[in-house]
Amino acid sequence: MYDLSSLISKYQHLLKTRAGLKTSVCEVVEECAGVVLDRKQVKIQDNCIFISSHSFIKNEIFLHQKIIIKKLQDKTGTKIEAIR
Secondary structure, eight states: OOOHHHHHHHHHHHHHHHHHHHHHHHHHHHHHHOOOOOGGGEEEETTEEEEOSOHHHHHHHHHTHHHHHHHHHHHHOOOOOEEO
16 A cells, blocks of 8 residues: 655645746746746646736736747746747
């Protein structure tokens, strides 16, 4: 039988990695687009970043999308396909 603590530690690592990626997204968006995002506004699913915010903030991020994606890939090593 598997040890429950090892199973939990495996998933904690995944959660920490995901939280670190969200923090990186917020930092890079602020650096490139000048928009401050909260980690709660960022969702990452299937190599896409989803932003939950006002439309004018999303438009500003979309204008700088290519630069943001390139910096995120350089910083985190994670493949990002799009920001939506």
